[in-house]
Amino acid sequence: MVGAGLSGAVMARKLAEAGHLVTVCDERSHIAGNCYTERDADTGVMVHVYGPHIFHTDDEGVWDYVNRFANFLPFVNRVKTTSGGRVFLLPVNLHTINQFFNKTLRPDEAKEFITSIADQTIGEPKTFEDQALKFVGRDLYEAFFKGYTMKQWGVEPTQLPASILKRLPVRFNYDDNYFFHRFQGMPENGYTEMVEKILDHDNIELKLNTRYSRAESASYAHVFYSGPLDGYFDFELGRLGYRTLDFERFYYDGDYQGCAVMNYGDLDVPYTRITEHKHFSPWEKHEKSICYRESARSCEEGDIPYYPIRMADEKALLARYVERAGQEPGVTFVGRLGTYRYLDMDVTIREALDTADAYLNASANAQKLGAFFVSP
Known part of the structure; x- marks a missing residue:
């Protein structure tokens, strides 16, 4: 498993429980990918280091799965927006x-x-x-x-x-719950602990601070790659377009904005939103606060890719990489980066579970799993 985020961890656990020996490597120094959370030493606030991740799904199987490894407490995302000097509710x-x-x-x-x-x-x-x-x-x-x-x-x-x-969020009632899904919540002790428990199996070996090279593929029965699709091929055909995020982290003595997410729709405000992290854990009480001013820009070399652009030029380049991937034996590309798609956490987990099942079925029938379980 290349990548110790949700895709790699969930598939690793599924295959480990089926008796496979699984190596999970990640070039970062921590697990959980962009879902990584850590408790701030000064304030005690649980910080979503790479920006907030709010779990919501209609997939009862996925909801049951994450609750195997974490205690999810209720959290409803109620977004506000500042526009023209006034505060409004969203959607x-x-x-x-x-x-x-x-x-x-x-x-x-x-x-x-x-x-x-x-x-x-x-x-x-x-x-x-x-x-x-x-x-x-x-x-x-x-x-x-x-x-x-x-x-x-x-x-x-x-x-x-x-x-x-396409699904313009306009409601003709007073419902300000940002999501429609039946199941919504946050892991009580953060996502890092959840992923840690998913990876806690005797058949799983974890290697952090480890960059994967495709030359290593021959050493394994199969490789599941959740890194950037273009990065696997060393960007030989060019770089797929992404937006990245910059976070300006600041502290506040008290309650800065009274809500978890405040959007800023005016163009003369350079950032898109401010997130106040203690409000993502409403069951906790903290006097001090940690906030992020969040801004988006084009992703450059060395940046963390967040949102695939998928405009016409990117789709044309993507098609060429998909063709290349199809010629790579014993490798399946998974997750947000591996399939160049924006995926919510619940969809990522569902696809990881289904991809692992597909591999087990293919192995049982002496067949090979293709480059993509879900085509980009």
């Missing part, structure tokens, strides 16, 4: 609409009102901007979506596909 809901337009509309009245201000001249939306204008109109689009999107992706919304905003 856009009935409270947001009434507050923004200084109205007291009922649900049916709000639907009628939003329809009246939406751009009905747009047929099938082709761009992010088209999608937003068609469903919420220009005022809400510019207040809550345009500036944030430009900062997050570094391009005009007219250059982004409508698919990014």
